[in-house]
Amino acid sequence: MTGLFTPIKLGSCDLPNRIVMAPMTRCRIGADGVPVELNATYYAQRTTAGLIISEACAISAQGVGYANTPGIYNEAQVEGWRNVTHRVHNKGGVIFLQLWHVGRISHPSLQPDGNLPVAPSAIRPTGEAFTYDGLLPFVTPRALEAEEIAGIVADYRNAAKRALDAGFDGVEIHAANGYLIDQFLRSSTNHREDAYGGSIENRLRFLSEVVSTVCEACGPTRVGVRLSPQNSFNDISDDDPQTLFDRIIDCLNPFGLAYVHIVEGVIHSPDKIAPPFNYGKLRVRYQGRYMANNGYDKKRAEAALASGAADLISFGRPFIANPDLPDRFAGGVALAEADQSTFYTGDENGYTNYP
Ligand SMILES: Cc1cc2nc3c(=O)[nH]c(=O)nc-3n(C[C@H](O)[C@H](O)[C@H](O)COP(=O)(O)O)c2cc1C
Known part of the structure; x- marks a missing residue:
């Protein structure tokens, strides 16, 4: 029976x-x-x-949305990441880099020349940006001109190439959690009237162009895509997520990607009521590897793998306080609880000092 310790081939990685x-x-x-x-x-x-997916990395200076977060758009950043991948590979690990453009989830103080953040449409998210001056209210973003979009697609391609140059085994395109690609996908944030908005086919165009160019740059077996059908994080929603995400899966199938990574449900506010969604339907529709995430523990993960509901399970918070999580799962050891107050701030405390 397939379980957490059953080896798996993921694209070109064992x-x-x-x-x-x-x-x-x-x-x-x-x-x-x-x-x-x-x-x-x-x-x-x-x-x-089995696989580490890096924290989200900005593909361009415009793609930055939080203080003290990494980029993958210049040589100094590549050099810094090279040290990370070298250390991971020396210990036999496999690591993908997550490609990120935050779109409207930013602030002028984080943007080149203090510019407005960009988005498919000029719709201000509710909430606050995480800036170097603390939390500041989001602003109304500038709607991208159609002619600018090809440049952002090229930024994804260049960032993906840089990730491989920095030694990563592959890349994950962050199309989840209310950031730029998700903003294009959803009816609530995309009110465009050109080829990138309106119908589902049009709202899908940006994702499809990004996936296509990143696959050309890296080879599809080194590319994963992260999606979050029900997630309302970053003030995002959609009129009909099931139809939208079924179509997204149809669009992704022909690429022959390493995997899709599905955030099931709502993150960061688990009590929030999400629109109904059938993940089993999505799983069956997708022809490649299905990685499931959100709130899994060992028992639920083993059940999902045994039933075929997923091929891999990703764990977020459990890895913060349990650096050797697989060994703890194998040994049936109780897990340590992560300290939420150091999730996004601090030094080695709450980061590298968990036993
Ligand atoms: C501190 C923290 C930072 C996160 N940063 C990212 C991120 O950079 N990219 C991303 O796709 N998801 C991010 N997430 C979401 C996690 O990848 C994951 O979806 C979420 O924590 C639910 O999984 P879990 O229940 O196993 O923690 C973050 C979550 C946490 C707790």
């Missing part, structure tokens, strides 16, 4: 187990989005995961 470390922004990157030694230590502590 993984010893199906326990994936989910991407997690930890806001401890060095100046100018350049990873430092502390970040390398953090990832190197977690290499018993």
Whole structure:
């Protein structure tokens, strides 16, 4: 019976187990989005995961939305990441980089020349941006001109190439959690009247162009895509998520990706009522590897793998306080609880000092 410790081939990588470390922004990157030694230590502590997915990394200066987060758009950042991948590979780990453009989830103080953040449409999200001056209210973003979109697609391609150059085994396109690609996908945030808005086919166009160019740059077996059909994080919603995400899966199938990574339900506010959604239907529709996430523990994960509901399970918060999570699962050891107050701030405390 398939379980967490059944090896699996993921694209061109042979993984010893199906326990994936989910991407997690930890806001401890060095100046100018350049990873430092502390970040390398953090990832190197977690290499018993079958696969590590890095925290989200901005594909361009415009793609940045939080203080102290990394980029993958210049040589200094590539060099910083090279140290991380080297340390991970030395311990036998496999690591993908998550490609990120936040769209409207940013603030002028984080943007080049203090510009407005960009989005498919000029619709202000409710909530606050995580800036170097603390939490500041979101602003109304500037709607992208149609002619600018090709440049952002090219930024994804260049960032993906840089990720491979930095030694990553592959990349994950972050199309989840209310960031730029998700903003294009959803009816609530995309009110465009050109080829990138309106019908589902049009709202899908940006994702499809990004996936296509990143697959050309890296080869499809080194590319994953993260989606979050029900998630309302970052003030996002859709009129008809089931139809939309069924169509997204149809669009992704022909690429032959390494995997799709599905955030099931709502993150960060689990009590929030989400629109109904059938993940089993999505799973059956997708012809490649299905990675499930959100609130899994060992028991639920084993059940999902045994029933075929998923091929891999990613764990976020459990990896924060349990760097050797797979060993703890194997040994039936009780898990340590992560300290929420150090999720997004601080130094080695709450980052690399968990036993
Ligand atoms: C501190 C923290 C940072 C996160 N950063 C990211 C991120 O950079 N990219 C992303 O796709 N999801 C991010 N997430 C969401 C997680 O990947 C995951 O979907 C969520 O924590 C639910 O999984 P879990 O129940 O196993 O923790 C983050 C979650 C946490 C707790």
